Each structure stands twice: as structure tokens, then as C-alpha cells.
Amino acid sequence: MQELVEVAKAILKHNLNAQADEHILIVTDSESYEIATIFDQAGKALDNETILMKMTTRSKSGEEPPKPVAIAMKSAEVVLCITHHSLTHTKARKEASAAGARVATMPGITMDMLQEGAITADYSEVEKLTDYYCGLLDAGEQVSIEKDNMKLTFSIKGREGIPSTGVFRNKGESGNLPSGESYIAPIEDSANGSIVIDGSIAGIGVLQEPITLTLKEGRLVKASGQDGKRLLELLGEDKGRVIAEFGIGTNKSARLTGNVLEDEKVFGTVHIAFGSNKPFGGTNEAGVHIDCVIKDPVVTLDGQPLTIK
Structure with missing residues (x-):
């Protein structure tokens, strides 16, 4: 598990350019919760204020998250959407980006994908x-x-x-x-x-x-x-x-x-x-x-x- 936390730390630093004083928000659901906790540990290991929000799994890609999640997404500097279905093409993601958040959407990511392939x-x-x-x-x-x-x-x-x-x-x-x-x-x-x-x-x-x-x-x-x-x-x-x-x-x-x-x-x-x-x-x-x-x-x-x- 520690090896995966190190991978997640590298992603936060190199892919998302997380800075010491920035808030990291991780949006997840039941299906993706285990991987989301790895990034939660990674953010805390970097000494960033890291918040993990677990919502009910959406029914399909493109479905909006609940309002409290959408509001939180606009308030963080770094947002990871580690969910079963994609939030990439949602109004919530667009508004978070417009508010200045750097948003990485990771729909359906698996343990294997954290170590092999595209990553x-x-x-x-x-x-x-x-x-x-x-x-x-x-x-x-x-x-x-x-x-x-x-x-x-x-x-x-x-x-x-x-x-x-x-x-x-x-x-x-x-x-x-x-x-x-x-x-x-x-x-x-x-x-x-x-x-x-x-x-x-x-x-x-x-x-x-x-x-x-x-x-x-x-x-x-x-x-x-x-x-x-x-x-x-x-x-x-x-x-x-x-x-x-x-x-x-x-x-x-x-x-x-x-x-x-x-x-x-x-x-x-x-x-x-x-x-x-x-x-x-x-x-x-x-x-x-x-x-x-x-x-x-x-x-x-x-x-x-x-x-x-």
C-alpha cells in the first residue's frame, strides 16, 4: 500500500502541481473509495489540508454530483474526482475550473492503472x-x-x-x-x-x-x-x-x-x-x-x- 501512496504523492506533485499551502479535495463514491483513500493519505503525507468527500454513486457518466460536492469543488485549489462514473463533462467540473481549481477526473481508475499503462x-x-x-x-x-x-x-x-x-x-x-x-x-x-x-x-x-x-x-x-x-x-x-x-x-x-x-x-x-x-x-x-x-x-x-x- 505504501508503494501506491508514493505513486499518488508523485501524481499530486508532478501532474497536479500541488503546492504546500493548497487545499486538496478528493470526491469519491463507494466503488472508488479504496483508491480515493490512497490519494487522501498521499495528500496528508505532503502536509496539505486534504478533504475526502464520499457521495452516492452516480447512475451514468455526465450526471451531476450533489450540490454540497459541487460547492466544495469550487472552493479547493486541487480537485481529484475518483469516481465510478465520469464527472469530466459536468457543470460542477466546469464551474470548479472557472473558479480556478485544477481538476483531475479519474473515472473507474483501478489499482492496476495506478501502476501500469497510461499513468x-x-x-x-x-x-x-x-x-x-x-x-x-x-x-x-x-x-x-x-x-x-x-x-x-x-x-x-x-x-x-x-x-x-x-x-x-x-x-x-x-x-x-x-x-x-x-x-x-x-x-x-x-x-x-x-x-x-x-x-x-x-x-x-x-x-x-x-x-x-x-x-x-x-x-x-x-x-x-x-x-x-x-x-x-x-x-x-x-x-x-x-x-x-x-x-x-x-x-x-x-x-x-x-x-x-x-x-x-x-x-x-x-x-x-x-x-x-x-x-x-x-x-x-x-x-x-x-x-x-x-x-x-x-x-x-x-x-x-x-x-x-
Whole structure:
């Protein structure tokens, strides 16, 4: 256990730039409580005032935390969200960032992930790759993703690429930890076509067989197979089925494990998500955000091949 506390101390110091006089808030739930206590011990070992808040487990990624948690998140300098479902794309996270907190979201992180895979990356390399792809997304307008004779197109015109490097040095910076992705909010009604998902889906895990998603005017209208049916159920009938995100993995140490926190960071993959995207430049609020990972796709940006491997 002490070895993991040392890992957590290194993360607090190097990834979150925790300073001696800063308050550290750890938000957790029953499923993630054991790992949250490791970071609680680490924060106290660094002599930081460290607060551990345990809430009822949310029912899905993107669901807001309770009001007392949201208020506390705005009051700390460093916030770790070590939870079963993701708080990354919530209003609470966005408001905490706006208040100046450095926020690391760690949905579904496991003991294994504290020692292997994405967390062990060369984060200077991750930062360089992430900035590179964000620059391309910033300048781009039209994206197409092709896989197994299927093609999905959508617009990102006027939207900004968001870097998630896993390193948060400055006030208001936030993202996943471990991390490594460049992502953007597509124009919500612009996506048309079909795409094969063959990696993993948040809340479902690694797919045993690929599924095909069909979108029309930005909305998911059809999903094949049992996992496709489960995806539709997770998203609900309304705004949850609107395209929310296009992301590019930039972490060469990340593995496809069934945990989307790591899966969507794998270099050589891209992901699309459905549901909320207002916290990162979109217009949709849905109370859910579900990522779908695609392995080895062919991506073009304004007609030019986008090399991701």
C-alpha cells in the first residue's frame, strides 16, 4: 500500500502541481473509495489540508454530483474526482475550473492503472502530441472517419480543440488522469453516415464484436447488436443521443482494457461520444456522456489524411 501512496504523492506533485499551502479535495463514491483513500493519505503525507468527500454513486457518466460536492469543488485549489462514473463533462467540473481549481477526473481508475499503462507515460511526449493534434483541430472544419467500408462525416467549424494532457499546472486547468487526448465538440446537427465501433464503450467495456452506429443530422438513430442496444439504453431517448465529441488518443503507453478512462487515450485510436458537450464548447446538455472507441480508423480533416499512428 505504501508503494501506491508514493505513486499518488508523485501524481499530486508532478501532474497536479500541488503546492504546500493548497487545499486538496478528493470526491469519491463507494466503488472508488479504496483508491480515493490512497490519494487522501498521499495528500496528508505532503502536509496539505486534504478533504475526502464520499457521495452516492452516480447512475451514468455526465450526471451531476450533489450540490454540497459541487460547492466544495469550487472552493479547493486541487480537485481529484475518483469516481465510478465520469464527472469530466459536468457543470460542477466546469464551474470548479472557472473558479480556478485544477481538476483531475479519474473515472473507474483501478489499482492496476495506478501502476501500469497510461499513468507511466512520458508526459512531455503526451503534451507535445496533444498540442499538435489540437492545432489541427483548431484549424479544421470537416472531419470524416472511415472504418470497414463505413463512413461518418461531421463539422467542427468554429469549435476549439481541447487538450487533455494529464498535467495541470495552472489555475482552471482540468482533464482526465491518466490522460492523453485531443478532443473537440462537433457541430451538433452536422454528423451523417455510419461508423464501426470496435474498441470499447464507456459503461459497457471492450466489445466482443464490432457494432455499427448510424447518425442522421447529428443524432444516433440506429445501433446494431446487443451492445448497440445497451448503448441506446444508456443514452436515453432524448438529448443523450446527440453527437458530443470527437477525440484522438495521444498516449503511447495507454492500453485497451475496457475502462474508457484509459481506452480513449490509446495512440492509434479515435473516439466519438454522445450526450453533453456544453462544458467544452458545445451546446448540448444531456446529463450523460458516453464515449465509443474506434481502433485504427482512416481519418481525414478537410480532405487531408490525419495520421494517428
